[in-house]
Amino acid sequence: MNMTTADMTNSPYKTIWNLSWPQILMMFFHLTIGLVDVWVAGKLGREIQASMGMVSQSLFFFLVIGMAVANGSVAAISQSIGAGRMLRAKRYIGLCFQLGAVLGIIIFAVGYPLRDGMLTILRVPPEMRHVMQYFIKIFLYLLPLYYLLIITNAIFRAQKKVLLPLYSMVIVTILNTILDLGLGLGLWGLPDMGYRGVALATFYSISAGAIFNVFLLYKLGALRKKSFAPLKWCRKAFPYLFKVAWPSGLMQLVWHSGYLVLYSITASLSTDNVIALAGMAAGIKIESIIFLPAFAFNMTASIIIGHYLGDGKPEEAKKFGYRILGLGILFLSLLALGIWPYIRPITALIAPDKVVLDEAVNYLFYNVLAIPFTLTSMIMAGALNGAGATLYNLFIFSFTIWGLRLPLAYYLGHQVMHSATGIWIAMLISQIVQASIIFYVFSRCDWQRFSMSSNKKRIKHG
Template identity: 55%
Template sequence: MAILQRFAARSHKGATRMIWQLAWPQLLMMFFHFWLGFTDVFVAGRLSDQVQASLGIITQSLFFFLVVAMALANGAVASISQSLGAGRDKRAARYAMLGIALVVLASSLLVLVAIPLNGPLLTLLRVPEAIRPITDYFLKVYLLLLPPYYLFIMGNAIFRAQKQVHLPLLAMILVTTVNILGDFGLGFGLWGLPRMGYKGLAWATFFSVSAGALFDLFILARRGWLRPSHFPPLRWIRRGLPYLFQVAWPAGMLQILWHSGYLVIYALTASLPHGNITALAALTAGLRLESILFLPAFAFNMTASILVGHYLGAGDVDGARGIGWRTWGLGCGAITLLTACLWMAIDPLSAVLAPQAAVQAETARYLQFNFLAIPFTVTSMIFGGVFNGAGATRYNMKTIGGTVWLVRIPCAYILGHLLLGTATGIWAAMLISQSLQAIIMLYLFKNKDWFRFSMHAHKLQPSTGVRHAAHFPATLPSKSK
């Protein structure tokens, strides 16, 4: 109960300080995450345009292979943070061990299924013959990478649930450092390393993520989270797994809806009646530049998830509401202010990744629409983090997935193809969908009882099938001494 008492003793006056203590390491982590992706694209472009095109295809496809890991990570953060907030340390450790076992099992099965389907997958992705050998090599190495990547994602989720956010930061610094050294060293043959070209990029990613996974496992073992005695018995798993699943499956479905929606946006942009090639290049450059703002929003998303999980675990619904409002105000205010500063540098920013005049102008238009959408985007992401921490991931799935497929894509087609005939219609559709999405998320947070999805809630909700802690067996919520 010591964790619960220390947590409950924090006054609301210290909430802002508590948010920043969790947010700044995650903001810094996102900074390294940005440079990780930027370096891959930079080195690939210096090798050849074919390598850069292959890397882009496989990087986008990798998100689909990581859906299960990200879904289970959401479930782990909700279940572990709520358990720790309730002072149920043993239950938290069991959920951590269960999460690790599930990602090992899921990634191993995925590798066994996907490797024999390597060729059909490339055909499904409609990879041009000119870059098929390069893409084939990237895909093979990235499939072998899935078990370490799954462990890396789950390990960081377990640390975040404990509010030990400096550990994922250290892991990301390690991954970024190894990856950058590998990209330049193996890609160009620097520092006495073999010159492997595009193959070096693939193995740099493999070694860097594997190093991050080993780091996470080492710290977890050293801190006693990987003890065999913590692995839950079968009876516990039968009763504890449903909560993890009810949080994970909507989170996984959201990832599928979101990334598939972006693929459709790419297709709509590529098939515009006017200026489609320029628009496609602007979309690629704009997304990369927009991540300067998008990634910090993730830091506040994860902060909200952690804190809400702990408050609800302690049974403090008012505290969870309060920390949700404060995180939103702080995160939305800070990132909107940063957006206002970057607005004055839209043209220079566009020129960084879009040297051609036409692409630069279109990239600037993309950024204008999406910078206007930033307050709405941040609102959706932060309240999405609140719902993740509460276990109410189905709200995120329905709202975000619904606005992408029922608002953004139809509007993009109508405005971009039927009315305007240019990319401006697609950029406008993004702004419209983000605005509506934020309004719905704000309404749900303010008016709905999203906290009923937490384990601490007292009643079984027949309409949703939510099983709460009161209905778990007596062995599940055993407390540590």
């Protein structure tokens, strides 16, 4: 998409939809990759499936720095393009690309010698240890290319080239599915490698996606000599990237660790704790499907707000934030209303056990009620990311998760209701408070001051 901010203003809802639908599909392919991995791992045995789950959780901590840089790149590149500073945008593309490659190698170099110690920290059971050792080793080898995939996808999104990450994820999904089934289960005459095949399917598919993205960047002229700025420019440009990235990365850790503690609170219920955990796990899988569009609207908000702030139009940026929020709530509410009458049979595909199914539907009831509030938090957070105001997100999410959700979940679940329902209610209440605070910040606070155009020490072309 090569629309200017004036073009976007003339067709606001068309712009939002054109940026969102490819990202909705991209999130669907992300989900498909995970489901195929889990399904094939389940066919190979419960130890393999459990190892796949554990290594996926562990991988998040290795990727959090890459995701933080990706958020910083969207803010810096989109604002530069919105300001018409195309050389600055190209240099930020080059800088972010270099950071992705270097950070991926550094994290690999630090993590690889510590891989056995990680298994000890995770308290991996002896019967799973040899599988986890292989998974961790292959995924560590993959880190440099995984970083490039994450950051190059963000670079494309920042330029409104949202179809390119979609194409990349189509390649990753198709290749991962073929290799999962072929190498993992020995189909189509491919060697039956079991769990090693599942790990290699991830390695080869992510590598293919990263290589495809690098090729596209080169073909688009983004990896030419002029994209790699002198060290003097990089030293002036890097602080803005860092200022946006570090709160974003820390917020990811706050969010993820909060969920781990929530699992712990659920697991320590005095009665029916195993049922509650199983119901929560099944409910989260269904919830993740419902919320696929929400992640797309979050990324769309980052892109559009960044472009408008770069163009010096903060009021129009705010209007688009409200428009994306309204469209997102309408879209997701209609989707939830359409799915809800069938939620029990759909959930039963994942949780056939009746008591687990009952708890999963109970979990989903409160989280579907929270849709307008959850969506408000996600879209407003995306808008603040695009503005570079990630500090607001860090403070808001830290307070509502660690200061409200977790203590309230323990109090309602363990002290008042003595059941998982108290935990689900605490999640709903925290979402309401979180949405209210972040909406107030977006409506009333000067978050636009975090953009480069509001920074007194602006970064020059050269």
